[in-house]
Amino acid sequence: MLRNREIKMLLFVMGSISLAAMVAALMISPAAAVLVFFLSIMLIGGSLLFTKWRYREIEKLSVYLRKISSGNDTLDVRDNQEGELSILKNDIYKVTRMLSEHRSLLQRDKLQLTDAISDISHQLKTPLTSMTVMADLLSAPDLPPAKRTEFTHHIRIQLERIDWLVSSLLKLSKMDAKTIPFKKDRIPMKSLIQKALEPVMIPMDIKGQTISIAGNDNVSFVGDFNWTAEAVINILKNGVEHTPEGGAIVITFSENALFTEIVIADNGKGIPKEDLPYIFKRFYKGKNASEGSIGIGLAMAHSIIASQNGVIDVTSDSEKGTQFRIKFYKHVI
Numbered sequence: 001m002l003r004n005r006e007i008k009m010l011l012f013v014m015g016s017i018s019l020a021a022m023v024a025a026l027m028i029s030p031a032a033a034v035l036v037f038f039l040s041i042m043l044i045g046g047s048l049l050f051t052k053w054r055y056r057e058i059e060k061l062s063v064y065l066r067k068i069s070s071g072n073d074t075l076d077v078r079d080n081q082e083g084e085l086s087i088l089k090n091d092i093y094k095v096t097r098m099l100s101e102h103r104s105l106l107q108r109d110k111l112q113l114t115d116a117i118s119d120i121s122h123q124l125k126t127p128l129t130s131m132t133v134m135a136d137l138l139s140a141p142d143l144p145p146a147k148r149t150e151f152t153h154h155i156r157i158q159l160e161r162i163d164w165l166v167s168s169l170l171k172l173s174k175m176d177a178k179t180i181p182f183k184k185d186r187i188p189m190k191s192l193i194q195k196a197l198e199p200v201m202i203p204m205d206i207k208g209q210t211i212s213i214a215g216n217d218n219v220s221f222v223g224d225f226n227w228t229a230e231a232v233i234n235i236l237k238n239g240v241e242h243t244p245e246g247g248a249i250v251i252t253f254s255e256n257a258l259f260t261e262i263v264i265a266d267n268g269k270g271i272p273k274e275d276l277p278y279i280f281k282r283f284y285k286g287k288n289a290s291e292g293s294i295g296i297g298l299a300m301a302h303s304i305i306a307s308q309n310g311v312i313d314v315t316s317d318s319e320k321g322t323q324f325r326i327k328f329y330k331h332v333i
Contacts, residue, residue: 190217
């Protein structure tokens with residue numbers, strides 16, 4: 001401890017003050033000088049003991065910080081005493097907890113990224129393998145023209161599927177990174193629904209499905225027209241896919257003082273109860289999913305709506321069909 005520069009400085013200052021006090025006391029009387037001497041010894045000794053205790057506490061904090069740097073953040077250094085050292089301990093503990101939470105979030109993000117890469121690899125592997133096989137078959141000189149046309153058509157379908165998958169994943173990545181500047185325009189709900197229906201009208205016509213829309217023409221909400229339309233399109237595609245031929249899809253919309261709501265309901269086969277908690281999870285495919293389903297459309301719809309101060313809920317019954325309820329709140333919740 002005596003090698004510490006601060007201790008040497010303390011001893012020098014207190015020794016100088018004590019020496020000056022003893023010289024002054026000696027001018028009064030020898031007895032006063034002796035008293036000052038013993039008092040100085042006691043004062044210096046007490047100061048050294050207190051300084052030694054303080055350095056021991058600081059050394060404990062150093063050991064604590066070294067353990068934190070090695071990954072052990074379960075120790076609790078807090079105390080309920082007063083003083084600057086106690087405040088320092090409590091502040092260090094707060095920083096430790098914050099770093100622990102950040103580490104947990106980073107670990108979770110790392111696992112999610114690993115899972116996403118695995119899912120993407122799996123989703124791309126199937127169409128790429130199929131195209132490789134068909135490309136090999138196309139190189140055969142004796143391949144009939146009809147088969148050549150068929151294989152070329154299938155390759156084009158697989159390429160379109162890959163293009164959609166990659167495009168969707170890029171959009172989801174941008175939403176996860178919060179780099180998409182969602183607009184805040186006043187959007188008439190009727191215009192949004194008309195826009196969202198355009199891509200699904202032909203599939204609905206092929207399956208003989210009907211669509212009905214009900215709502216006040218004055219209903220509107222604040223959001224991004226194109227992104228919200230994409231979310232609704234994905235929900236409508238899900239409804240068309242799982243509604244049988246001759247089925248019906250009903251869209252209703254309304255608003256109140258708190259939120260604007262749009263409800264999309266179908267009379268299809270419904271979603272199994274055990275699948276409901278996971279349908280907005282990326283790459284999740286339920287029991288009733290079609291063979292070509294990727295499990296990304298509803299995940300994208302959920303991300304788009306959540307990014308615009310909205311929520312989406314789903315209820316389903318095997319006898320009555322499925323109902324998606326979207327709410328865009330007028331104030332931040």
